[in-house]
Amino acid sequence: MDSGPLAVGIKPKEKDAGNAACIVDVDQLSVIRGNKLILKDIDFKIQKGEFIGIVGPNGGGKTTLLLSILGILKPSKGKIKLFGNKPMSKNLDGKISWVSQAASNIPNDLRVTVRELVALGTINRKNMFWGWRDNKKVEQVIDMVGLRDVSKIDIGRLSGGQRQRAVIGRALASDAEIIILDEPLVGIDREAKNALLKLLDDLCHTEEKTIIMVSHDLAAVRHTTHRMVYLEGSIRFDGIPPDFPTLEELALLRGIKDVHGGHHYDHSEEDCDGEHD
Numbered sequence: 201m202d203s204g205p206l207a208v209g210i211k212p213k214e215k216d217a218g219n220a221a222c223i224v225d226v227d228q229l230s231v232i233r234g235n236k237l238i239l240k241d242i243d244f245k246i247q248k249g250e251f252i253g254i255v256g257p258n259g260g261g262k263t264t265l266l267l268s269i270l271g272i273l274k275p276s277k278g279k280i281k282l283f284g285n286k287p288m289s290k291n292l293d294g295k296i297s298w299v300s301q302a303a304s305n306i307p308n309d310l311r312v313t314v315r316e317l318v319a320l321g322t323i324n325r326k327n328m329f330w331g332w333r334d335n336k337k338v339e340q341v342i343d344m345v346g347l348r349d350v351s352k353i354d355i356g357r358l359s360g361g362q363r364q365r366a367v368i369g370r371a372l373a374s375d376a377e378i379i380i381l382d383e384p385l386v387g388i389d390r391e392a393k394n395a396l397l398k399l400l401d402d403l404c405h406t407e408e409k410t411i412i413m414v415s416h417d418l419a420a421v422r423h424t425t426h427r428m429v430y431l432e433g434s435i436r437f438d439g440i441p442p443d444f445p446t447l448e449e450l451a452l453l454r455g456i457k458d459v460h461g462g463h464h465y466d467h468s469e470e471d472c473d474g475e476h477d
Contacts, residue, residue: 221248223378223410224269229278231264238264240434242278248377251404251411253425253441255418257454260432262414266380269412270298282378297321297376299367301383308356314366315351318342321373337373345369345399361392365399372403379403381413385420393417397424 224246231239239261246252254262267273269280271287285291319338342351345365350358355366364384371379381400385393401424403409415421421428422441430437430444436453437445445453 222246223248223283224412225281226265226269227279227281229265229268229280230276231261231268231273232276233264233273237276238433239268239431242431242435244429244435244438246410246412248410249404249408251401251424251426252413252429253421253427254412254414254429254431255416255421256431256436262431263382265431266298266382266412266414269380270296294374295376296378296380297371297374298380299371299382299384301386310354310356312355313352314347314355314358314362314369315342317355317366318369318373321370337375341369341373344372344403346395359392360388361396364388364392364396368396368399372407372409376409378410378412381411383415384413385415385417393420400424 222245226242226244229239229242230237242265254265256262264273268275269282269287271280280287282289282292283295315338318341319335321341322337342348345368347362347365347369350362355363358366368379368381368384384396388396397420400411400413404411404426413421413425422444425441428437428439428441428444429435430450430453432454451458
């Protein structure tokens, strides 16, 4: 596990709260799965161009929240609006792209090049039956994700970080305004992680994309996102990274008692690479 420093110095994007457009509105959302209440009274808004990091322990509801925003799971209470529409509305076609946790787990023997994978992002229900693709857009996206040198190489021959960039490139080729990422930092080395996080931040600033990223890598999320949401059944924290709770404060939020009676070891967050389950 890498213990070196992650990308630093990326400041939260400055916004005028009065003028910024709210494009994701989650209102008192509760979700039951398997007769168990997973999310309770989730209430938050996301503005255009924000880079949101959603963190929390396993089973805390992070993926459930993403699936609810996508419309795959239905709420037991509350509502979600995306650009003023219900999830999966036809008005949302092409506006939202999801990169799942398994998206980059591509078989090594798959004979699909980077360019071909990115081109898949240009296909939608309007053009899928007549084989049209926007070649100019494909080339722009390949440059945007920094894969020009490997654009003709099969995906299965790329590194983990390059694969992540390629699947994000497919999302960008769709012209999606919201990109939802589930654990995109898993299985890639520190250099690739830094490059990917810088790419995502640049997409918010230069392309006005809105990024919603779930990750267990607390250190990376704190150093790169504009806003953090700590989720464990309900929202325990929602604010800018510098205000995120310390480990001791986080333990209190989670109701975890100090079994050492106040005698603490000197372990920093980076020692554990941000993995707090």
